[in-house]
Amino acid sequence: MADATNLEPQDAAAAEDDRSDLESLSGKASHSSLDSLELERLELAHDLWLLTWRGVLCISPKRGSAKRVLDLGTGTGVWAMDFADEQIGTTVIGVDLSPT
Incomplete structure (x- = not known):
């Protein structure tokens, strides 16, 4: 939009x-x-989850072998982009109502 x-x-x-x-x-x-304050909050939440999980983006047992990943409610898309960078060869699609 x-x-x-x-x-x-x-x-x-x-x-x-x-x-x-x-x-x-x-x-x-x-x-x-989304306003800039909400975008900052979402980025902070992502950073806190990374700290909580010691930098691990995904704990699924199929993490290393997944060819396609769908991130529903992707928000800012930071998780999807980070996961795609980490998992070379995996197609990551992020979907959200917001056009950010």
Whole structure:
């Protein structure tokens, strides 16, 4: 979804409608418009998990042999990118409602 501040008025209204549709799907506000504070929080959470697991990104027994990995709710995508860098030859796809 494009940034509503850079759109023509009719496009901005459509973007706002899309955001409302996403929010109504879950019955609560979604993270369809992440602000910089929320992005920082997600990055910090990733760093804390890495500290907790001593740098291990995935504890699955299939970690070394996985050819494809799907990260649902990928957020900033930092885990998916780190995992793809670590697991050469593995296709990693990150999916999220937010376009970040």
